[in-house]
Amino acid sequence: MLDLNSASLIFLTLSLCFISLFFLFFSASSNPSNKNPCPQSYPIIGNLPGFLRNHHRFHDWVAEMLSQTPSCTLQVNSFLNLSHGICTANPINIEHLLCANFQNYIKGSRYYNVLNELLGQGIVNIDAHVWILQRKIASYEFNTKSLKHFISDVVKSEITNRLMPFLSKACNDDMVIDLQQVLQNFTFNNICNVAFGVDHAYLQNSSFVKAFDDAVENCSSRFMSPIPAVWKMKRVMNIGSEKRFKEAVKVINEYAMEIIISDENKEIGSNQDLLSRFMSTSKNMEFQDQEQRRKFLRDIIISFILAGKDSTSTALTWFFWLIAGNPRCARLIRAELSSLPELELRPRIFSYDELKKLHYLHAALSESLRLFPPVPINSRLTVDKDVLPDGTYIGKGWFADYSAYAVVGSLSLRGGWMLMERFSHQINFDSRCFIADLGCV
Ligand code: HEM
Secondary structure (H helix, E strand, O other): OOOHHHHHHHHHHHHHHHHHHHHHHHHHHOOOOOOOOOOOOEOOOEOHHHHHHOHHHHHHHHHHHHHOOOOOEEEEEOHHHOOEEEEEOOHHHHHHHHHHOHHHEEOHHHHHHHHHHHHOOOHHHOOHHHHHHHHHHHHHHHOOHHHHHHHHHHHHHHHHHHHHHHHHHHHHOOOOOOHHHHHHHHHHHHHHHHHHOOOHHHHHOOOHHHHHHHHHHHHHHHHHOOOHHHHHHHHHHOOHHHHHHHHHHHHHHHHHHHHHHHHHOOOOOOOOOHHHHHHHHHOOOOOOOHHHHHHHHHHHHHHHHHHHHHHHHHHHHHHHHHHHOOHHHHHHHHHHHHOOOOOOOOOOOOOHHHHHOOHHHHHHHHHHHHHOOOOOEEEEEEOOOEEOOOOOEEOOOOEEEEEOOOHHHHHHHOOOHHHHHHHHHHHOOOOOOOOOHHHOO
């Protein structure tokens, strides 16, 4: 006869075996190929241990793992096998995701669950006909000369009236500054002025700036959350970071709506900013009511602010960081700049046509973007199962991540320097090593 303790122990052991077998079976049946390279993955917890260990160096961790696979692509199994996906840095696969089989790779719930409250139906967060419509409107506007001039005027004014005076004073006073913060303020002022037509002073007096930063921060944590059920639970209970997020979104909505309503009274075509342009286009579109029209405008504008703000400041920050470590490159950029005719005006601002002649600067910026892409990783969801060009199987409803940050490593593995060679040939000097020794491909 077994005593009660032994019986419980056997029951517990059998239950654990059963659960493990269930998850093993589930994971095997949900992945018909099971041949994809995979980082160390466990039956129940998937890749969670590796993710938690490397959370603080996520992009380097991903790049390292990808570089150890035959074609820079691996399979990812999440906690409890609740989701599966692949991650790739192989340019042929990326081209397949974003172009060749574009219809099969949508933003879907992968984006929507995380960004819905902040972005609603804005271009960054949507697919299908709503995306096509916004994309068409945006590409038309961004190709107009008037918008190009407006953006150029806004940036000129921000540089002349705020950025340069601030940097000159910092130099004269021998101040130590946080350049990343300065560039973040610079791009935020620019993008808000381009999007809403609002002046810096108006922006500084509102809680919009902080609310926007808080909201973006929370969305990033949601994306990086190893167990999304945790933040979803916090959202339902309206506690902690999710409570603060809800408050931040409220501030952003109120701020945007206030500007939209005040702009409704202005004459159509009197302003050049994006909101005024989208407003005038939306006059020809059908909406259920005024509220729905305002929400359309709010969503598209907030998407633009989100997309333009941190991407540009991150690009500039990495660029100056690389320049600071590579004086040779700084000297070459200066030499190229001084080859343009001198002007009396200070600070000297370059026109679009002059900028087109700055080939070395262009190449240096391009290399900086390649080495440290401001959107280092991005994601899609599959509509149907597929096989990527390198033979990787991908199931229906899986996520497909692509790491732009890991692409430089993948290119150097497969002779991608050819691309740079071609580029350098075009601009007629050796561009194989513009900036960083660490990143020469
Ligand atoms: C160095 C600066 C920038 C970089 C590196 C960058 C990079 C990117 C990338 C990689 C995407 C693709 C996202 C995806 O496919 O999911 C994207 C989308 C987008 N970007 Fe940028 N961006 C920059 C600046 C800007 C600026 C200044 C604006 C606005 C004025 C902007 C507006 C957008 C919009 C609206 C989208 C969504 C497009 C769509 O879904 O069709 N970006 N950007």
